[in-house]
Amino acid sequence: MQVARVVGNVVATRKDVRLHGATLLILQPLTAAGRTSGRSIVGVDAAGAGVGEEVVVVRGREASLPFAPRVVPTDATVVGIVDPRTRAARR
Amino acid sequence: MLLAKVVGTVVATRKDERLVGHKLLLVHPVDPHGKPSGAPIVAVDTVDAGSGETVLIVSGSSARMAADLADTPVDAAIVGVVDSAALEE
Numbered sequence: 001m002q003v004a005r006v007v008g009n010v011v012a013t014r015k016d017v018r019l020h021g022a023t024l025l026i027l028q029p030l031t032a033a034g035r036t037s038g039r040s041i042v043g044v045d046a047a048g049a050g051v052g053e054e055v056v057v058v059r060g061r062e063a064s065l066p067f068a069p070r071v072v073p074t075d076a077t078v079v080g081i082v083d084p085r086t087r088a089a090r091r
Numbered sequence: 092m093l094l095a096k097v098v099g100t101v102v103a104t105r106k107d108e109r110l111v112g113h114k115l116l117l118v119h120p121v122d123p124h125g126k127p128s129g130a131p132i133v134a135v136d137t138v139d140a141g142s143g144e145t146v147l148i149v150s151g152s153s154a155r156m157a158a159d160l161a162d163t164p165v166d167a168a169i170v171g172v173v174d175s176a177a178l179e180e
Contacts, residue, residue: 007125008178010094013149014138015171016157024092024147024171024176026123039120039128042092042147042176051179061152073170074154075149076092 001058003082004029006051010042018072025049025078027057043076056080093148094176095120097169098141109163116140116169118148123176129141134167135160147171 008026012019023045031037034054041057046066049055055078058065063077095118096179103115114136119127132148137158140146146169155161157168 002143008176009173010147010176012171013174014145016137018156019170026176040123042094064156071156073149073153073168074092075151076152 001056001079002029004041004043004057006049006053006055007040007041008051016073017045018070019074022072022074023041025051027055027076029057030054041076043078044072045074045078047078049078049081054082056082064089083085092170093120093150094123094129095132095134095146095148095172096125097144097146098131098144100162105163106159110135110165112165113160113165118146118150118167118169121145123178132167134169135163135165136169138169140169140172145173145176147173 004027007028010024028040029037063074099117116136119131120129120166154168
């Protein structure tokens with residue numbers, strides 16, 4: 001998994017029926033120090049994350065597991081929200 | 092997933108039989124501002140996307156979870172047409 005910041009969201013009315021109801025978030029991967037690292041990606045939210053929060057993102061096939069047994073075609077899913085105290089301890 | 096812009100179609104008469112009947116589009120990944128980033132890829136269209144539209148691409152084996160693609164040799168599928176991609180800065 002990797003750490004990323006939620007920096008926005010995506011709205012897509014026409015989409016695979018199995019993504020209906022999914023919240024699509026724009027995620028910016030971060031370095032250990034909390035700086036931007038690489039391109040942003042779009043992921044499905046499974047943790048109730050909001051814009052500005054630091055989150056844990058699972059990639060690949062495992063990204064569909066939080067929704068099992070439902071089949072959700074995603075390759076990036078937010079599975080956790082980083083505790084704010086952890087972020088403070090890193091600095 | 093990635094945001095990408097549909098830039099063309101790929102026609103391949105000779106191909107794996109499991110790809111027959113699937114529409115292959117050439118898409119160029121873009122950043123949330125719409126700026127192209129990286130190399131174009133070929134993705135199977137499952138939502139009837141049109142040229143010039145910004146779409147959502149799922150990659151890897153998760154692409155086979157998209158409509159009708161269970162045993163199809165694909166690693167990228169279009170799973171949505173983007174209405175808006177908004178950054179909150």
